[in-house]
Amino acid sequence: MLKYWCMISIKNLKKRYDDGNFAIRGISADFDKRLTTVIGRNGAGKTTMMRILSTQLLQSSGTVEIDGLDNVKDAKEIRKRIVSIPQEASPIGYLTPMEHLKMYLCARGMSLKDAGIEASKALRELELWHARDTPSDMLSGGMKRKIFVAMALAANADTIFLDEPTTGLDPLSRIEVWSAIKRLRGNIVLTTHYMEEAAELSEAVVMVESGKIIATGTIKSLLSKFKGMARAEITSSSAKAKYTIGNTKIEYIKLKEAESYVKNGYAIKPITLDDLFIMRGVNIES
Ligand SMILES: Nc1ncnc2c1ncn2[C@@H]1O[C@H](COP(=O)(O)OP(=O)(O)OP(=O)(O)O)[C@@H](O)[C@H]1O
Ligand SMILES: [Mg+2]
Numbered sequence: 245m246l247k248y249w250c251m252i253s254i255k256n257l258k259k260r261y262d263d264g265n266f267a268i269r270g271i272s273a274d275f276d277k278r279l280t281t282v283i284g285r286n287g288a289g290k291t292t293m294m295r296i297l298s299t300q301l302l303q304s305s306g307t308v309e310i311d312g313l314d315n316v317k318d319a320k321e322i323r324k325r326i327v328s329i330p331q332e333a334s335p336i337g338y339l340t341p342m343e344h345l346k347m348y349l350c351a352r353g354m355s356l357k358d359a360g361i362e363a364s365k366a367l368r369e370l371e372l373w374h375a376r377d378t379p380s381d382m383l384s385g386g387m388k389r390k391i392f393v394a395m396a397l398a399a400n401a402d403t404i405f406l407d408e409p410t411t412g413l414d415p416l417s418r419i420e421v422w423s424a425i426k427r428l429r430g431n432i433v434l435t436t437h438y439m440e441e442a443a444e445l446s447e448a449v450v451m452v453e454s455g456k457i458i459a460t461g462t463i464k465s466l467l468s469k470f471k472g473m474a475r476a477e478i479t480s481s482s483a484k485a486k487y488t489i490g491n492t493k494i495e496y497i498k499l500k501e502a503e504s505y506v507k508n509g510y511a512i513k514p515i516t517l518d519d520l521f522i523m524r525g526v527n528i529e530s
Pocket of ligand 2: 291407
């Protein structure tokens, strides 16, 4: 059970893979809220960072402290206190949710009896109880992901890392997984591509792109400059605009201006995560 607030402190973190490319190019941040969302597009460096924080990968330079423990020197101690659910996690088809949880808890050092008790509590709490003895092959995508959230819940870890827990799920299954995540105890670091997921689950958001942090704050503060605005897009070589992505020219306009932009052939789109990245000069085509 969480006894005190845990904080993750990252200083000038860099990771260069063997092929010579830097996946993390100097990240410094304190994750001091209960749930921090790391948001970024494909290849931004989210998984690399999560793997370093959860002691599965060594950084090239820089330091990481979790609750005062160093991710390299104190890796063994950190591992007792964390749960990490990787991006590619998928259950073993012929094992049931109950079997997954018991196996996981026993591997973490729990007795089989205690594992059964904790697994039952978690499966009940996350509304997986009715499916506890169903082979996971027969469960929906959302239910499969919930098995991993149940593992994290049952392990009673201080800190939980969830790498893209809802990618590929339909909107309803995503909501189901969100409600499971909300019942987790302890501190959580979660990665996602989805703005609405960050908004639903967390206060603190860290935006990463090309191995760097490009903005941090609350969803509200990050979106504040877009209040009452929309995105006007036109595909035209002659149009002048502040932002250009390929052939598309983009302007950020006030909603009351939309009509005149439509008359001039612009398409009006609601603001999305992409706009936060575009405004910061990220080429979202790449
Ligand atoms: N084992 C590896 N060896 C070499 N390069 C790697 C390796 N793993 C990742 N990379 C590269 O590091 C960069 C960051 O990858 P990473 O998987 O951390 O991104 P991500 O933000 O998790 O992306 P996604 O949203 O697609 O999961 C990418 O350019 C990727 O190609
Ligand atoms: Mg990833």
